[in-house]
Amino acid sequence: MNLTSTLYRFFFLSTLLALTCQSTQAQTASDYPIKPIRFILPFPAGGGTDSLSRIMAPKLAQILGQPIVIDNRPGAAGNIATEAVTRSEPDGYTVLMGYNTALTMNPYLYKNLPFDIQRDLQPITLLATAQYFLVVNQSVPVQSISQLVALAKAQPGKLNYSSGGPGSSLHLAAELFKNKANINIVHIPYKGGGPAVMAVLGDEVQLTFGSASAVMPHIKSGSLRALAVTGLKRSPLTPNVPTLDELGYTGFNVTSWYGLLVPKKTPEKAVATLQSAAQKVIQMPEVREAMAKQGLEVATDSQAEFIDLIKTESQTWSDLVKKIQISVN
Numbered sequence: 001m002n003l004t005s006t007l008y009r010f011f012f013l014s015t016l017l018a019l020t021c022q023s024t025q026a027q028t029a030s031d032y033p034i035k036p037i038r039f040i041l042p043f044p045a046g047g048g049t050d051s052l053s054r055i056m057a058p059k060l061a062q063i064l065g066q067p068i069v070i071d072n073r074p075g076a077a078g079n080i081a082t083e084a085v086t087r088s089e090p091d092g093y094t095v096l097m098g099y100n101t102a103l104t105m106n107p108y109l110y111k112n113l114p115f116d117i118q119r120d121l122q123p124i125t126l127l128a129t130a131q132y133f134l135v136v137n138q139s140v141p142v143q144s145i146s147q148l149v150a151l152a153k154a155q156p157g158k159l160n161y162s163s164g165g166p167g168s169s170l171h172l173a174a175e176l177f178k179n180k181a182n183i184n185i186v187h188i189p190y191k192g193g194g195p196a197v198m199a200v201l202g203d204e205v206q207l208t209f210g211s212a213s214a215v216m217p218h219i220k221s222g223s224l225r226a227l228a229v230t231g232l233k234r235s236p237l238t239p240n241v242p243t244l245d246e247l248g249y250t251g252f253n254v255t256s257w258y259g260l261l262v263p264k265k266t267p268e269k270a271v272a273t274l275q276s277a278a279q280k281v282i283q284m285p286e287v288r289e290a291m292a293k294q295g296l297e298v299a300t301d302s303q304a305e306f307i308d309l310i311k312t313e314s315q316t317w318s319d320l321v322k323k324i325q326i327s328v329n
Helices: 003-030 050-066 076-086 100-109 147-156 169-181 193-201 212-221 266-283 287-291 303-324
Strands: 039-040 068-072 094-099 121-137 158-164 186-189 207-211 224-229 255-261
Touching: 003 207, 050 068, 050 094, 050 121, 050 255, 050 266, 050 287, 068 076, 076 094, 076 100, 076 121, 094 100, 094 121, 094 147, 094 169, 100 169, 100 212, 100 255, 100 303, 121 169, 121 266, 121 303, 147 224, 158 169, 158 193, 169 186, 169 207, 169 303, 193 207, 193 212, 193 224, 207 212, 212 224, 255 266, 266 287
Parallel strands: 039 068, 039 094, 158 186, 158 207
Antiparallel strands: 094 255, 121 207, 121 224, 121 255
8 A cells, every 4th residue: 555545544534533523523412411410519518509409400300301410519618619610521511500609709819710700611590599688686776777887987996797707708798888888897707607697696796797597587586687688679588678779889789699600612502401491490389489498589680691790790899809908818
């Protein structure tokens, strides 16, 4: 066999192999999904992302015709799970159950992260949101936000607030309020949102921002007084409690939220299939009921609105972190 014939056979086989690979990839994309889908979670079992994932997984599996595998990757405030997804194959079979603190706060609290949220991840759909409640101990002589602000200005540095730790969402929510209200209140960090609420109940500190699950039992019992909620609309759990936005702190919108994301360059067919299935699941009455028990509201935002939410919140926390100069490295 001469050289020309050998080269001809080489190029022929190479071309045939390339065409075969392209055909297989196209078929795989069009047939999506054809194997189990792995949900990577940034926090351990028992937390919010885990509970929501386990509520949704069986319903998603029914719609997609493939098992949903829950893979908890806790650590580094969600950065370990996020990095794992950004480094995975962009084929639609590795999905991040994203939580807002890991996606919009961590990039500004942690230096030299090996990934970029907006560069490396493709948002699919927002699933649920939950507001925080600004609560005070009943011994604090205020009945409204205006009275709280007036008291803080009359006694600068005398009021203390608790949080779940430096850089936590509860910490940054309070710092944003402090910044917008132009008041001097002192941060006392605790190891988690639960202990932060217990500190207010024990009168160790005067106020905190807490989740519905942490504060609602105490609001109902009268042990804590809710002065405001942190979203752009009132919570159905406390319809008589105003938002900070409507009280004049325009644009104050601090919520916890959950959404699905995949690596950039994931096929459009996979993204569209996951988005459609997830939206069907969160509209199911039994799923909505289970979410409501956790203080979660079903999100109806479009994919474009989800992308905008990440960009807007990222800018908010970037500006605040620079202003108050905090870091958790």
